[in-house]
Amino acid sequence: MTELSDENILEMLSNDKNFDKGFEILIKNYHEKLYWHIRRIVHFHEDADDAIQNTFIKVFKNIKGFKGESKLYTWLYRIASNEAITLLNKKKKKNLTSWDQEVDSLGKQLIADSYFDEDRAQLVLVKAIAQLPDKQKIVFNMRYYDEMSYADISEALETSVGALKASFHHALKKVESYIKEHIDYV
């Protein structure tokens, strides 16, 4: 079956009779994509599970107010990104540790996590991305993993394309420098 477009979904959501079906299709189309987007930011499955549920609750509550000023998918990414950052901030408030302690602790937790591959190179990459400031991390993930255009990231994060290009460039340099320092066989 052909996947319905965002425009079709919005059309269904605007009509009370088709709202339920439209919301179901929205979930089907986006639950995995948004889960992985969140998971790369929060790292742990249980946190991602919390954040994805909160994301869709927010979407449900606010979809009728969506005026189509941005694309549906960039709006969804914006909500998911905010949920992921909210969750990270809550965790940071509890763990008042320094940046390098935080990255080190993340590495140890991931090694012990059964939902993470035991791949040393990937662990280094995850830690390299984790050292980035939150927003830069999101820009990096959207560009590197999701391969989103700057125009779409700009819509999702409400940031200018110029700032995003600079942010991604700095992120690349930091990630590269971390990889060079921490891995000897790439």
Added chain:
Amino acid sequence: MYKDNLPKKYFEALPKKIWERMISVDDDIINTAPNLSKFNKHNPYKVPEKYFNNLKTNLFKINNRKTPTRVLSFRWQYAAASFALVLASFIGFKSLNKNATEDFKELVYEDVVDYYLLDNEIDNSLLLELSEDNALNDSSDEFSEISDEDLDLYIDIIIDDFTAEEINEVI
């Protein structure tokens, strides 16, 4: 027929989209981060078996609720149950009507607030997650902004996990 299911001017815009992705992402990476460019984009994260099917089913339920609330993960259920045990121990000295869960709720209310304010070790995330305001306002993660209704709901969730017999056992 298929055309109806595609965004307007999809095919006209497609070559530009592909070109932009091919050129800029890879060029940026190869030029700025040659070591990173040697990595494949393998996803190191895993999910429990059938997770996405279950997630989809849970998310569909959002649509059927008047006021959507999140489905508590096992971790939160565990946290709520643990907190309930701690609470019940804390207020164990109070004389309670052993068979009345509703009376229990009323009596524990002030103690919940006091206990929470005294002991920051208690994880406040569950409270925050339950807050309706929190779902709409990202800046509301201060305990002071959690309403009485949210606290009531919190206590309800904790206590509803217990049967009257279990509560009596604890106290």
